[in-house]
Amino acid sequence: MSAKIIDGKSVANKIKQEVAAEVAELSKAGKTPRLAAVQVGENPASRMYIKMQASNCDSGGIEYELIELPDEASQDELIAKIQQLNADEKVTGMILQMPLPPQIDARAVQVHIAPSKDVEGMGPANMGRLFYGGGIVAPCTPLAAVELLTQTCPDLSGKEAVVVGHSEIVGKPIAMLLLQSLDASPTVTVCHVATKNLAAHTKRAEILFVAAGVSQARWLGYNRRRKAGEEVSPPDLSPLIQADMLRDGAIVIDVAINRIPKGFDETGEPLKNEKGKNAMITVGDVDYEAALEKVSAITPVPGGVGPVTVAMLLKNTVACAKAI
Numbered sequence: 001m002s003a004k005i006i007d008g009k010s011v012a013n014k015i016k017q018e019v020a021a022e023v024a025e026l027s028k029a030g031k032t033p034r035l036a037a038v039q040v041g042e043n044p045a046s047r048m049y050i051k052m053q054a055s056n057c058d059s060g061g062i063e064y065e066l067i068e069l070p071d072e073a074s075q076d077e078l079i080a081k082i083q084q085l086n087a088d089e090k091v092t093g094m095i096l097q098m099p100l101p102p103q104i105d106a107r108a109v110q111v112h113i114a115p116s117k118d119v120e121g122m123g124p125a126n127m128g129r130l131f132y133g134g135g136i137v138a139p140c141t142p143l144a145a146v147e148l149l150t151q152t153c154p155d156l157s158g159k160e161a162v163v164v165g166h167s168e169i170v171g172k173p174i175a176m177l178l179l180q181s182l183d184a185s186p187t188v189t190v191c192h193v194a195t196k197n198l199a200a201h202t203k204r205a206e207i208l209f210v211a212a213g214v215s216q217a218r219w220l221g222y223n224r225r226r227k228a229g230e231e232v233s234p235p236d237l238s239p240l241i242q243a244d245m246l247r248d249g250a251i252v253i254d255v256a257i258n259r260i261p262k263g264f265d266e267t268g269e270p271l272k273n274e275k276g277k278n279a280m281i282t283v284g285d286v287d288y289e290a291a292l293e294k295v296s297a298i299t300p301v302p303g304g305v306g307p308v309t310v311a312m313l314l315k316n317t318v319a320c321a322k323a324i
């Protein structure tokens with residue numbers, strides 16, 4: 001069997017077109033959505049994310065505003081800024097860029113974002129509505145993962161679905177989204193780091209979501225210990241889910257993004273690229289090439305869930321703007 005490759009980019013483009021049409025309607029009515037992103041301190045990874053947010057908002061007709069607070073900003077200062085944005089009628093949505101500096105407790109701050117402006121759907125009110133069903137928004141990555149599934153397989157009723165990963169931002173909300181229908185949901189099993197015999201669960205999955213990020217976690221752990229002067233051997237960075245752990249004909253949604261070295265030299269140093277930097281690759285949690293021969297459909301990494309996550313952020317932004 002050669003699997004269907006679920007193309008996240010084309011799904012994302014379609015969602016973005018729909019978003020742009022809705023934004024045009026809102027703008028005609030004088031209600032152009034405006035997204036405020038709050039960044040505390042400097043972080044190269046979130047800089048890239050901000051750039052991507054700004055350009056996506058721009059092409060979708062959404063106004064984008066970046067608010068930068070210094071690295072030493074206190075939790076109270078950040079909460080005061082969030083409250084100011086809550087009260088600002090022009091701002092229809094808000095994003096708090098992660099990670100935050102160590103003096104700030106992300107959870108303690110996130111609760112202050114007005115649920116109607118929480119475009120990432122990660123505050124407790126929107127998470128709670130996900131449990132009950134019928135909220136304005138839900139977290140973007142789980143929405144993206146489930147969208148890619150339902151476009152491939154619209155009838156989930158009674159299917160065996162397994163979710164590997166139970167974080168609050170990915171695994172648990174995926175399970176909740178799958179259980180939204182009262183009479184046509186799949187049967188959902190959630191696996192995690194303490195699951196005994198992971199393969200026994202994944203092998204019976206007709207639908208498999210994987211969001212663990214194991215290879216990257218191993219690489220980062222190794223690098224930390226190596227830099228601290230410990231004598232350690234390079235870790236096994238092979239994917240968590242091997243082909244023999246998959247059911248024939250399964251649909252696989254690989255949510256993970258593992259940024260890892262291509263390999264190591266005999267001294268344990270990552271192999272270098274032509275610029276003398278670590279030669280890095282981006283892979284998911286599933287052995288993609290081997291899985292292609294076994295499953296009926298699979299998302300690639302990159303190019304699967306990632307692009308749709310960005311599109312879902314825009315969709316949530318419009319949903320919040322319409323709800324005001």
Ligand code: NAD
Nearest residue numbers: 141165166167170192193211212213255256257305306309
């Ligand atoms: P997390 O570290 O918060 O959670 C990891 C989860 O994996 C936990 O539930 C843990 O119990 C489970 N896990 C760890 N090792 C395991 C093992 N050996 N067997 C089974 N389960 C195991 O991570 P997260 O924030 O939920 O992210 C998960 C992955 O999804 C990461 O690779 C991350 O980069 C990716 N991600 C992708 C997007 C996207 O847009 N595509 C967005 C967010 C996160």
